[in-house]
Amino acid sequence: MSDASLTSGAAPTRAKKSLMAVDVRTRKRNAAEKRFRAYGIAAIVTGMFFLIVLAVSIVRSGLPAFSHTVVSVEFNLTEEQFADAESQLFKTKAYEALLIEEIRSALVARGLDVEFDSDAIARLLGKPGGTLREHYRANEQDLGQPVRFELAAASRVDGYLTGRVTRDTLQDSRFLQGSDLDLIDALVDADIITRAFNWNFIMGADTGVDNPGGAGIGASVIGSFFMMLVVLVLSLPIGVAASIYLEEFAPQNRFTDLIEVNISNLAAVPSIVFGILGLAVFIQFMQLPQSAPLVGGLVLTLMTLPTIIISTRASLKSVPPSIRDAALGVGASKMQAVFHHVLPLAMPGILTGTIIGLAQALGETAPLLLIGMVGFVARGYPDGVMSGFVDPNSAMPAQIYTWAARADASFYEKAWGGIIILLLFLLTMNIIAIILRRKFERRW
Amino acid sequence: MGCKITMGVIAEIPMTGNIMSLTKLTTSALAIAAMSATAAAARDQVQVAGSSTVLPYASIVAEAFGENTDFPTPVVESGGSSAGLKRFCEGVGENTIDIANASRAIREKEIKACAENGVTDIIEVRIGYDGIVFASQINGPAYTAFQPSDIFNAIGAKVLVDGKIVDNTYNAWSEFNSDFPNAEIAMFIPGTKHGTREVFEDKVLLKGCEDTGAMQAMMDAGMTEDDAEDACLDVRQDGKSVDIDGDYTETLARIDANTDGIGVFGLAFYENNQDKLKVATMGDVSPSTETIASGEYPVSRPLFFYVKKAHIGVIPGLKEFAQFFVADELAGPSGPLANYGLVSDPELSETQKAVAEERTLGAGS
Numbered sequence: 001m002s003d004a005s006l007t008s009g010a011a012p013t014r015a016k017k018s019l020m021a022v023d024v025r026t027r028k029r030n031a032a033e034k035r036f037r038a039y040g041i042a043a044i045v046t047g048m049f050f051l052i053v054l055a056v057s058i059v060r061s062g063l064p065a066f067s068h069t070v071v072s073v074e075f076n077l078t079e080e081q082f083a084d085a086e087s088q089l090f091k092t093k094a095y096e097a098l099l100i101e102e103i104r105s106a107l108v109a110r111g112l113d114v115e116f117d118s119d120a121i122a123r124l125l126g127k128p129g130g131t132l133r134e135h136y137r138a139n140e141q142d143l144g145q146p147v148r149f150e151l152a153a154a155s156r157v158d159g160y161l162t163g164r165v166t167r168d169t170l171q172d173s174r175f176l177q178g179s180d181l182d183l184i185d186a187l188v189d190a191d192i193i194t195r196a197f198n199w200n201f202i203m204g205a206d207t208g209v210d211n212p213g214g215a216g217i218g219a220s221v222i223g224s225f226f227m228m229l230v231v232l233v234l235s236l237p238i239g240v241a242a243s244i245y246l247e248e249f250a251p252q253n254r255f256t257d258l259i260e261v262n263i264s265n266l267a268a269v270p271s272i273v274f275g276i277l278g279l280a281v282f283i284q285f286m287q288l289p290q291s292a293p294l295v296g297g298l299v300l301t302l303m304t305l306p307t308i309i310i311s312t313r314a315s316l317k318s319v320p321p322s323i324r325d326a327a328l329g330v331g332a333s334k335m336q337a338v339f340h341h342v343l344p345l346a347m348p349g350i351l352t353g354t355i356i357g358l359a360q361a362l363g364e365t366a367p368l369l370l371i372g373m374v375g376f377v378a379r380g381y382p383d384g385v386m387s388g389f390v391d392p393n394s395a396m397p398a399q400i401y402t403w404a405a406r407a408d409a410s411f412y413e414k415a416w417g418g419i420i421i422l423l424l425f426l427l428t429m430n431i432i433a434i435i436l437r438r439k440f441e442r443r444w
Numbered sequence: 445m446g447c448k449i450t451m452g453v454i455a456e457i458p459m460t461g462n463i464m465s466l467t468k469l470t471t472s473a474l475a476i477a478a479m480s481a482t483a484a485a486a487r488d489q490v491q492v493a494g495s496s497t498v499l500p501y502a503s504i505v506a507e508a509f510g511e512n513t514d515f516p517t518p519v520v521e522s523g524g525s526s527a528g529l530k531r532f533c534e535g536v537g538e539n540t541i542d543i544a545n546a547s548r549a550i551r552e553k554e555i556k557a558c559a560e561n562g563v564t565d566i567i568e569v570r571i572g573y574d575g576i577v578f579a580s581q582i583n584g585p586a587y588t589a590f591q592p593s594d595i596f597n598a599i600g601a602k603v604l605v606d607g608k609i610v611d612n613t614y615n616a617w618s619e620f621n622s623d624f625p626n627a628e629i630a631m632f633i634p635g636t637k638h639g640t641r642e643v644f645e646d647k648v649l650l651k652g653c654e655d656t657g658a659m660q661a662m663m664d665a666g667m668t669e670d671d672a673e674d675a676c677l678d679v680r681q682d683g684k685s686v687d688i689d690g691d692y693t694e695t696l697a698r699i700d701a702n703t704d705g706i707g708v709f710g711l712a713f714y715e716n717n718q719d720k721l722k723v724a725t726m727g728d729v730s731p732s733t734e735t736i737a738s739g740e741y742p743v744s745r746p747l748f749f750y751v752k753k754a755h756i757g758v759i760p761g762l763k764e765f766a767q768f769f770v771a772d773e774l775a776g777p778s779g780p781l782a783n784y785g786l787v788s789d790p791e792l793s794e795t796q797k798a799v800a801e802e803r804t805l806g807a808g809s
Contacts, residue, residue, distance in 0.1 A: 090771070130511040
């Protein structure tokens, strides 16, 4: 009965219209779909727009950090001067005074037609003392003969050459005076002050607030690298083992449910909490050293573990049960089924999850605040693997944060430059993830 | 058995080989962690934390210390005077900090907290003075001369109007002082965790409260002196005054975005950003190293660091660092600290002697 009434009701409408003729409802549906597509495209365009704005502003603000203004001078330090400088308390300052005197007499001999005094030269130079002392202590054979140095200029001189400081905006101060600009112009004409690629920014370590020219991000890149090593080596095996057990072996009961809920909750815990935990457990209880990448890595491992466990479990779940059943069916033990068949198939997902977790950890500053990795943690490169883990070091995001808070505008530029390096580091990690994923990917 | 499984795994899927080597890596990482726990017993660098006002100076000295001696560069953390002193007072031992920087003197309460945790011998070192300046956007309204009373009228919670204490409803500076431009009140003052806030309250708000007669009026209305003082320090909560918990860079960003804004900065920070900021006089004195050193400029405060005496001789370079910090070459009038903006202490030689003798708080001072 119902069948009959249905057909009788539907048949007349069908008969009137051709499928090709578009009726009102179809038009509405089509319009809705078109609108939805438009929304989607609008969303993508908005996203792309912000991405481009972000990328452009980062590159524009950060690029100046990769070049700097250098003063190239020939310096001749005698053995007596060396011994005299070394006998003082503030040795680097003594080197600077000698250098300034040498530059002054060289400029006088050259006959520059601008007026200048030793103070003006001191204002143009950054803080070359450390570089000079390091060089002569390592190369005592250079004493008594002229050596060519390319020394970073003061930050305002750098600003003048890049346009950050102009004649109009410059306020006379002990940092730089209006009359110094004539001297700078003359020295630029004489090719003594030039622009050069700033290798020191990529290779160097942090410096004091009055020496932006010498600051570099290299040491904190190493710090981040060692931290990531700790995170990888600890969180990958622990995370994968935990998720394999929970996913494949653990019985389903209240206790495992509780663990699962807690892991999901842990993933949402603010990262600063892990910092407090790290301070209490690793530094105060276990007596591990402060400001060490090892402790930073351990704290970030705690933070990364839930992310890795969740993504690993998701990728284990996505392996079709038929694979397990087939393996068990031909007589493999449960462990063999998991390790020979399920795990390799889940590997691309696990790797992606791990890299995402690592990338998150790489960008974290908050937990590092409490374990002493934010601030002035200027060290050169570690002497070896051991010292890379335990010697005080900063991390890239912490270094960027520190620079952004400093008074001198050229540290602000360096902070943006640091962001570029951080992004390159992330990009490298992502590329490795993609390569690994391609390598292990299997389709069925 | 285990061996057999491993062999089978390697033969079939190379991937699991990686898993095995990961296990090895994990073991070695744990071994490193264990080793470093023992290595921690020999910390070789000085560990400093505290005031973000002292941080720039400490970082200059730390860098120079690393460059000029054979000791490793000290680690200097920030976090504020109170936070630094709290960590300082956590106890004696290599996992606690050696030096706390502070932009105010240590309080009795903190000395007591220190003593409870076994930190009894504290060496107080005054490194110099810092001026607190009131600056606005260089192209902004002409704020040129402030009196403490103006600042109090602008941001005090309750002010004196026609002889009565009323809630502060001023919107523009010209409403209470016709010398000022008709610009909206917007002040960015240091948050309560900063040592700078205390100086600001003492030397500006309280002074302004007394000068305007608001404090007297409050006491006449039946308040005790202490209550009136507390009431004087209350800042209006309607958005005209904003607490900045971050550092001066944040204040600068707020000023950049608000033409009418006035920020509270350290002298050194202002001097480093003269192209963006203009400074106003306070009490008819313009801030400079000279007026601060002579005490003419009213809003200045001493800067300190505190050394744990128990760590001297245990942490290599600790005493040397403290001495290096206050040496004439560094903290003196022609040193790098003064060049950055520190007002050097006329009694520096006394401080040097105190550090050399390791004179502690309460003993002979």
